[in-house]
Amino acid sequence: MTATVKPDxxxxxxxxxxxxxxxxxxxxxxxxxxxxxxxxxxxxxxVQPKLRQVFYTKSRVYVSTSSGTGLWEAASRNCIRDDxxxxxxxxxxxxxxxxxxxxSNGKQVDVISAEWGKAIKPEQLxxxxxxxxxxxxAVAIVxxxxxxxxxxxxxxxxxxxxxxxxxxxxxxxxxxxxxxKIDFDALGLxxxxxxxxxxxxxxxxxxxxxxSDRVLERAKQIPYRGYYFxxxxxxxxxxxxxxxxxxxxxxxxxxxxxxxxxxxxxxxxRFARHERMAAMTRDxxxxxxxxxFAEEGxxxxxVTTVANTRQIDVKALNKFLATRGMxxxxxxxxxxxxxxxxxxxxxxxxxxxHELFSAxxxxxxxxxxxx
Amino acid sequence: MTATVKPDxxxxxxxxxxxxxxxxxxxxxxxxxxxxxxxxxxxxxxVQPKLRQVFYTKSRVYVSTSSGTGLWEAASRNCIRDDxxxxxxxxxxxxxxxxxxxxSNGKQVDVISAEWGKAIKPEQLxxxxxxxxxxxxAVAIVxxxxxxxxxxxxxxxxxxxxxxxxxxxxxxxxxxxxxxKIDFDALGLxxxxxxxxxxxxxxxxxxxxxxSDRVLERAKQIPYRGYYFxxxxxxxxxxxxxxxxxxxxxxxxxxxxxxxxxxxxxxxxRFARHERMAAMTRDxxxxxxxxxFAEEGxxxxxVTTVANTRQIDVKALNKFLATRGMxxxxxxxxxxxxxxxxxxxxxxxxxxxHELFSAxxxxxxxxxxxx
Numbered sequence: 001m002t003a004t005v006k007p008d009x010x011x012x013x014x015x016x017x018x019x020x021x022x023x024x025x026x027x028x029x030x031x032x033x034x035x036x037x038x039x040x041x042x043x044x045x046x047v048q049p050k051l052r053q054v055f056y057t058k059s060r061v062y063v064s065t066s067s068g069t070g071l072w073e074a075a076s077r078n079c080i081r082d083d084x085x086x087x088x089x090x091x092x093x094x095x096x097x098x099x100x101x102x103x104s105n106g107k108q109v110d111v112i113s114a115e116w117g118k119a120i121k122p123e124q125l126x127x128x129x130x131x132x133x134x135x136x137x138a139v140a141i142v143x144x145x146x147x148x149x150x151x152x153x154x155x156x157x158x159x160x161x162x163x164x165x166x167x168x169x170x171x172x173x174x175x176x177x178x179x180x181k182i183d184f185d186a187l188g189l190x191x192x193x194x195x196x197x198x199x200x201x202x203x204x205x206x207x208x209x210x211x212s213d214r215v216l217e218r219a220k221q222i223p224y225r226g227y228y229f230x231x232x233x234x235x236x237x238x239x240x241x242x243x244x245x246x247x248x249x250x251x252x253x254x255x256x257x258x259x260x261x262x263x264x265x266x267x268x269x270r271f272a273r274h275e276r277m278a279a280m281t282r283d284x285x286x287x288x289x290x291x292x293f294a295e296e297g298x299x300x301x302x303v304t305t306v307a308n309t310r311q312i313d314v315k316a317l318n319k320f321l322a323t324r325g326m327x328x329x330x331x332x333x334x335x336x337x338x339x340x341x342x343x344x345x346x347x348x349x350x351x352x353x354h355e356l357f358s359a360x361x362x363x364x365x366x367x368x369x370x371x
Numbered sequence: 372m373t374a375t376v377k378p379d380x381x382x383x384x385x386x387x388x389x390x391x392x393x394x395x396x397x398x399x400x401x402x403x404x405x406x407x408x409x410x411x412x413x414x415x416x417x418v419q420p421k422l423r424q425v426f427y428t429k430s431r432v433y434v435s436t437s438s439g440t441g442l443w444e445a446a447s448r449n450c451i452r453d454d455x456x457x458x459x460x461x462x463x464x465x466x467x468x469x470x471x472x473x474x475s476n477g478k479q480v481d482v483i484s485a486e487w488g489k490a491i492k493p494e495q496l497x498x499x500x501x502x503x504x505x506x507x508x509a510v511a512i513v514x515x516x517x518x519x520x521x522x523x524x525x526x527x528x529x530x531x532x533x534x535x536x537x538x539x540x541x542x543x544x545x546x547x548x549x550x551x552k553i554d555f556d557a558l559g560l561x562x563x564x565x566x567x568x569x570x571x572x573x574x575x576x577x578x579x580x581x582x583s584d585r586v587l588e589r590a591k592q593i594p595y596r597g598y599y600f601x602x603x604x605x606x607x608x609x610x611x612x613x614x615x616x617x618x619x620x621x622x623x624x625x626x627x628x629x630x631x632x633x634x635x636x637x638x639x640x641r642f643a644r645h646e647r648m649a650a651m652t653r654d655x656x657x658x659x660x661x662x663x664f665a666e667e668g669x670x671x672x673x674v675t676t677v678a679n680t681r682q683i684d685v686k687a688l689n690k691f692l693a694t695r696g697m698x699x700x701x702x703x704x705x706x707x708x709x710x711x712x713x714x715x716x717x718x719x720x721x722x723x724x725h726e727l728f729s730a731x732x733x734x735x736x737x738x739x740x741x742x
Contacts, residue, residue, distance in 0.1 A: 009402045017403040017620060028399035028621055031380045032388040032574055034698070065576055066437050069616035070599045077597075097598075106595035197617055203403055205436055205576050205619030224477035226448075226597070227468075228441045245440035246568055248576030248619065249388060250399055327405070 010322055013356055014329035015146045015175050015303040015343040017197040017204050024202065024258045028250040035246050043252055044241040050259040054177075054200075054267065055192060055210040057184035062234045064207045065248045068174040068195035069101070071207045074229035075140070075170045075191050076102040078219040084137040085110055087128060087167075089120045089152065092145030093333050098172060102140070110136070116148050116335065117305075119298035122156040129164055137218070138168040138190075144176035147332035149294040149305030149341065151176065158187050168215060174198055178262065179274035179302040179345045184210045191215060196251060199274070199302050201346030202258050206251045261347070274301040277344035277353050284357045288364060293339050302345040305331070307338065310364075314340045317363050324359040381693055384727055385700035386517045386546050386674040386714040388568040388575050395573065395629045399621040406617050414623055415612040421630040425548075425571075425638065426563060426581040428555035433605045435578045436619045439545040439566035440472070442578045445600035446511070446541045446562050447473040449590040455508040456481055458499055458538075460491045460523065463516030464704050469543060473511070481507070487519050487706065488676075490669035493527040500535055508589070509539040509561075515547035518703035520665040520676030520712065522547065529558050539586060545569055549633065550645035550673040550716045555581045562586060567622060570645070570673050572717030573629050577622045632718070645672040648715035648724050655728045659735060664710050673716035676702070678709065681735075685711045688734050695730040 012019050033039045044063070051061040064070055076098075080086045086107060088099035091114040102109045112128045114120050129136070139161060144151050154171060161169050168190040173182055177192070179199030184192055190212040197204035211231055219231050227233060233244045262270060281304040282292055291307030292299065308314065314330045317340075321327055331339035344353055383390050404410045415434070422432040435441055447469075451457045457478060459470035462485040473480045483499045485491050500507070510532060515522050525542060532540050539561040544553055548563070550570030555563055561583040568575035582602055590602050598604060604615045633641060652675040653663055662678030663670065679685065685701045688711070692698055702710035715724055 010404070012403060012405060014405050016617065017405060020403050022400075022402075025400040025402065025621075029393075029396040031393075031396065032383055032391050032568070033381070034383060034385050034388060034700075035575070037698075066441070066599065067616040067618070070437070070441075073597055073599045101598040104595060104598045104601065195617065197403070203619070203621045204406070204617040205622065224475060226444055227472040227475045228437065228444045229599075230475065245438040246387065246566065246575040247438070248574070248622075250396075250574045250621065251576065251619075327408075329405075 009325060011326045011352070013343050013348070014327060015198065015341055015345070018199070018201055018343060018346040019348060020201055020203055021258070021261065021347055024254050024261070027253040027257050028203065030250070030253050032249060035242070035249060040249065041241040043256060047252060047256050047259065048241070050263060051208060053263065054259065055184050056182065056186065057210045059184065059210055059212055060235065060238050062209045062211060062231065062238060063243055063247060063252070064209065064229065065205065065243070065245070066207050067204060068172065068193060068207045070229055071193040071209050072098045072101045072172065073105065074209065074231065075138070075193060076105050076107055077225045077229060078222065078231045079138040079168050079170060079191070079215060080107040081137055081222055082106070084108070084134065086138045086140055087112065087132070087136045088140045089125065089142065091118060091120050091148065091150060091152070092116055092142065093147035094145060094172070094174070095142035098140055098142060117150060117293050118295045119150050119152050122153060122160055125157055126160045129160065129167070135164050135166040137166070138170050140170045140172070142172040143182070144173065144300050144302060146175040146303060147335065149300045149303050150298050151300045153298065154182070155187065162188065168218060175345070176300065176302050179271065181267065181271050196255065199345040200258065200262070202254050203251065205248050206255065271301070273350070274345060277348065277350060278302070278304060280350060280353050281342050281344050288361065293335070303341055303343045305335070305339045305341050308340055312364065312367060317360065320363045321359055326356055326359060328356065380696060382697045382723070384697060384714050384719070386569065386712055386716070389570070389572055389714060389717040390719060391572055391574055392629070392632065392718055395625050395632070398624040398628050399574065401621070401624050403620060406613070406620060411620065412612040414627060418623060418627050418630065419612070421634060422579060424634065425630065426555050427553065427557065428581045430555065430581055430583055431606065431609050433580045433582060433602065433609060434614055434618060434623070435580065435600065436576065436614070436616070437578050438575060439543065439564060439578045441600055442564040442580050443469045443472045443543065444476065445580065445602065446564060447476050447478055448596045448600060449593065449602045450509040450539050450541060450562070450586060451478040452508055452593055453477070455479070455505065457509045457511055458483065458503070458507045459511045460496065460513070462489060462491055462519065462521060462523070463487055463513065464518035465516060465543070465545070466513035469511055469513060488521060488664050489666045490521050490523050493524060493531055496528055497531045500531065500538070506535050506537040508537070509541050511541045511543070513543040514553070515544065515671050515673060517546040517674060518706065520671045520674050521669050522671045524669065525553070526558065533559065539589060546716070547671065547673050550642065552638065552642050567626065570716040571629065571633070573625050574622065576619045577626065642672070644721070645716060648719065648721060649673070649675060651721060651724050652713050652715050659732065664706070674712055674714045676706070676710050676712050679711055683735065683738060688731065691734045692727070692730055697727055697730060699727065
């Protein structure tokens, strides 16, 4: 395998799975090692401080062989007591689903919502917290709504939430983590969860969660947390540089190597690159006569949802792009017909974005003008 | 990467993760594809009938991005109603843990047990079923106890269990699946679950479960099944050749290719090879003056637990074997000091077993006689 694009290889500009470096993919072809071996423990011990660096935390980062969805379940089951409630902030398909996950585990949930494409405003959160007759056990925030391209104002929520010391702050950072600074310790967050196949530029199959001591204290008060996503169980093994059940070892190899690339680039430089790619993408969309679906001031650094105001045939666009070895994403769910999405995350570069734009422009030039 | 053993590559004779063909490992280095793409759906659709063949079923086989432990949780949460009980058969560390998993999900559990190293006898099961005041919602059976090397007599349980039509038959086949015939449809089982890193000879990170219609009917009666391991949710996506959350795509590539190898060998031939390797291992152990920990008549075709009657230093043995590019496993949990385990599963061959025995014999020849 070489770094050049093969005819059978379509470069992904979709919001996960994302493009993975050939050198990192290749680590997944390494021979297996036992997960209870000294070699695995050394691998785990090597990865852990790098993860903590990317999470900006001195706390632990759990490794789960699952998608990010699994860690939603973990967060809900470990943090919400049976006689209390959680507040879910819902403004898109993924935040809606997390609320469903809490409910499917028998948890009581209140929801505040905003129209798809809008952010949940801090005032809205403040009002909901004030109105509650009992402090919420947790507030569940999807930082970056992959369906709409909206980034919620987490940093503005924090001072409000700090007035409710019993309320744990749970953050889904799945489609933004690794492309945007989330300072776990400075913000005083309780859970930040993510998965490998987004801005971390790894294949799917593992998920990570930074977890505060407060969460572990809370978990001890909840009798039925299950097993696979039980933080108390994960903690018992983490301190031994291991996991309770057999982890995905190939992806641990890949994580180890990709985190080296990430730290070599520098986190701040990486975040700045994501901002530049996002700005380029927005500028291109506007220039080509499209709209931007997400509310101004709340646009994601990792994925842009383009309002398909030119009503182009996105399927036809992707067919054309495939001949150039590229693909972008159609709109999500109910936005399928009137938006399309461009991911600018992970290890994609500005040059990669230029290639996508110029190929798309070629396609657009071939389209008949619509009345 | 070539098929020859590199100096840095230690061949695994441990009961998972197990040795993986270099050609299969290499598939994990393929570029990513989107999981909502036509390519992924084609991959899923290609893998599904091969999985059904290995499970001997016309029913569906769910694909879970987790270890087998995750599917224990799935089985317990989808099959046991809140006001009913499950019966767990416990005769080793893993069957004990599955019972814990049920309990950690708030399920009511009865246990029948046998000493480690012994099988649960059909009469014992019959008695427990008879004694129960209400039919059990499910019976949870670990077919192959990885900790002890005991294979429980599943085939003899079935006619007994068939007298209790409300009792679902849940089988953990983790460390035996792919090395032993489990005829899902002919036996009328309800769940057979396994993971990739054992006798299927794949890296860890995915788990599979054949699931009967009866399980889906039962699941509908259980309100809080959670989300990540909810069979109803998995079913919604399976019919579209997909999974509810992002799956491990690299391992789906690997599964596709490894199943071709397995079916090319032929299932019956594969099972026979496992029996031969198991017999060789038992013969070698006896010949070298060791005992066999598992009860006669119930010895596993995939892993042999050797009673360390010669009191050799297993750590020293493994150190020696490492210089020959091999490793076996120490005893599990409380058996750590008085047993060691040899896995003979997956794609290991009789020649591989001979290599292990002759290297071990070299080590044994260097040991002083114990009084």
